[in-house]
Amino acid sequence: MRRAAIGSVLTAFVLCTISFHARAQDASEKEIERYRAMISDPMSNPGFLAVDRGEILWSEKRGSKNVALEGCDLGLGAGKLEGAFAKLPRYFKDADKVMDLEQRLLWCMQNIQGLDTKDVIARRFSGPGRASDMEDLVAYIANKSNGMKIDVQLGHPKEMEMAAVGEALFFRRGGVMDFACATCHAEEGKRIRLQGLPDLAKAGKQPQETMGSWPTYRVSQGALRTMQHRLWDCYRQQRWPVPEYASDSLTALTVFLNKQALGGEINVPSIKR
Amino acid sequence: MKSILKTAALAFVLAAGTVALPLTASAQTAKNAVIKQPDPAVIDAYLKSTFGKAPPEWQARIEPDEALKTCNQFRNDVPSAEADKIIQRELAKVVFPADGNLLGDWKEGKKIANNGRGGQFSDDEKTVNGGNCYACHQLELKEVSYGTLGPSLNSYGKDRKFDPAEAKQAYTKIYNSHAVVACSNMPRFGANKFLTEKQIKDLVALLFDPESPVNQ
Numbered sequence: 415m416r417r418a419a420i421g422s423v424l425t426a427f428v429l430c431t432i433s434f435h436a437r438a439q440d441a442s443e444k445e446i447e448r449y450r451a452m453i454s455d456p457m458s459n460p461g462f463l464a465v466d467r468g469e470i471l472w473s474e475k476r477g478s479k480n481v482a483l484e485g486c487d488l489g490l491g492a493g494k495l496e497g498a499f500a501k502l503p504r505y506f507k508d509a510d511k512v513m514d515l516e517q518r519l520l521w522c523m524q525n526i527q528g529l530d531t532k533d534v535i536a537r538r539f540s541g542p543g544r545a546s547d548m549e550d551l552v553a554y555i556a557n558k559s560n561g562m563k564i565d566v567q568l569g570h571p572k573e574m575e576m577a578a579v580g581e582a583l584f585f586r587r588g589g590v591m592d593f594a595c596a597t598c599h600a601e602e603g604k605r606i607r608l609q610g611l612p613d614l615a616k617a618g619k620q621p622q623e624t625m626g627s628w629p630t631y632r633v634s635q636g637a638l639r640t641m642q643h644r645l646w647d648c649y650r651q652q653r654w655p656v657p658e659y660a661s662d663s664l665t666a667l668t669v670f671l672n673k674q675a676l677g678g679e680i681n682v683p684s685i686k687r
Numbered sequence: 688m689k690s691i692l693k694t695a696a697l698a699f700v701l702a703a704g705t706v707a708l709p710l711t712a713s714a715q716t717a718k719n720a721v722i723k724q725p726d727p728a729v730i731d732a733y734l735k736s737t738f739g740k741a742p743p744e745w746q747a748r749i750e751p752d753e754a755l756k757t758c759n760q761f762r763n764d765v766p767s768a769e770a771d772k773i774i775q776r777e778l779a780k781v782v783f784p785a786d787g788n789l790l791g792d793w794k795e796g797k798k799i800a801n802n803g804r805g806g807q808f809s810d811d812e813k814t815v816n817g818g819n820c821y822a823c824h825q826l827e828l829k830e831v832s833y834g835t836l837g838p839s840l841n842s843y844g845k846d847r848k849f850d851p852a853e854a855k856q857a858y859t860k861i862y863n864s865h866a867v868v869a870c871s872n873m874p875r876f877g878a879n880k881f882l883t884e885k886q887i888k889d890l891v892a893l894l895f896d897p898e899s900p901v902n903q
Binding site: 575578579582583585586587588589590591592593594596597598601603604605606607608609611650651653654655656657658661662663664666 | 722724725729730732733734736737738739740741742745746748749750751755758759762806807808809821822823831832833834835836872874875879880881
């Protein structure tokens with residue numbers, strides 16, 4: 415009911431936006447911003463339902479070892495969640511790998527819980543009648559870094575490698591349309607159709623606002639989505655091959671983008687179109 | 688043995704340092720600068736981990752050709768000597784219609800300009816590819832939902848007095864944008880076999896037919 419109401423409000427907004435001439439874009443943007451502010455409180459943002467589900471999943475005993483994820487170290491010590499997301503992705507010695515939150519959760523499920531993650535990965539993106547443990551867990555854990563600043567770790571050589579590769583991938587063109595991330599995200603104030611595009615090539619405000627607002631509740635999809643889904647969808651629109659979930663190029667891009675966004679404030683789950 | 692490992696580790700740290708340091712300032716790189724890139728083998732390993740399970744024909748699509756290798760190297764800001772090489776090479780790929788007629792049906796062109804389907808991993812084989820021109824360009828004024836990554840193309844043919852040489856240039860640009868502007872952001876619709884010759888002619892008509900809404 416609430417979701418339908420939000421959907422129709424947004425549809426009305428989109429319709430309004432389209433009927434305006436493009437010069438009215440600024441005014442529309444302001445209205446959309448006001449609308450976003452209105453629905454971004456925990457009482458009306460459905461993304462917080464995912465936060466609640468994630469909290470239950472975090473302490474649920476699962477896997478062959480029948481233990482909860484509470485023994486999982488997200489970088490600040492086993493079970494410590496406050497501020498962990500703000501410092502991700504980062505290098506984990508036990509796995510000898512730089513991991514984003516989703517890679518790390520899968521590692522913990524496999525190694526701490528002894529859980530076969532096949533089903534979890536099959537449900538990596540939720541759909542009608544199909545909940546996603548990953549989306550819910552990310553919503554819960556990321557929310558524990560609210561109000562904190564993006565502080566991606568870049569001290570370890572492997573973290574530096576990730577940032578450098580992520581930057582190279584950001585500018586790498588390919589696919590039938592020769593598109594790179596940078597084709598759409600390296601200039602300020604550009605749009606695809608009426609959709610504004612953040613300039614992520616320049617460190618500062620725009621990457622901060624972007625990276626500080628994921629995970630987000632996507633009204634158009636009626637689901638909470640994580641950065642993994644965002645990048646999967648970007649590569650789809652870039653006409654690249656389907657990227658493997660929780661794989662290294664996506665983590666590299668996330669490291670690079672978080673490096674561009676250093677110091678940005680996290681406020682999640684946000685709510686977006 | 689241990690000291691070899693240590694030296695290797697130190698070398699790695701140093702190498703990583705040299706990679707990472709220039710990158711911090713890379714957003715403001717000087718014009719035509721070769722961008723410091725991580726070892727191509729390292730990038731390939733990342734790509735393999737992420738796209739390695741995709742069908743081989745899909746993986747081939749992200750294998751950069753000669754033009755894209757240069758564009759990636761300079762982040763599209765290529766020195767003029769390299770630009771000339773790209774333009775020559777890409778121009779040779781342009782196939783013009785056998786009968787010399789470049790103008791198709793603008794009404795069809797209008798549909799192609801509005802169609803953003805095709806080429807995505809979520810599409811099936813039956814999907815008809817579109818040019819998706821409105822994603823980046825303004826065309827007819829009535830369509831207010833247009834993007835701004837490319838220049839406005841409103842009144843394109845009219846502004847060029849419907850000159851056939853300009854129409855040929857537009858056909859070339861749509862067929863292979865790099866044959867006109869090296870490392871253009873625009874897709875190479877013909878050269879990458881995304882649009883058919885007929886579709887490209889229909890788009891040229893959308894730009895150059897005096898009846899086209901673009902020229903009203």
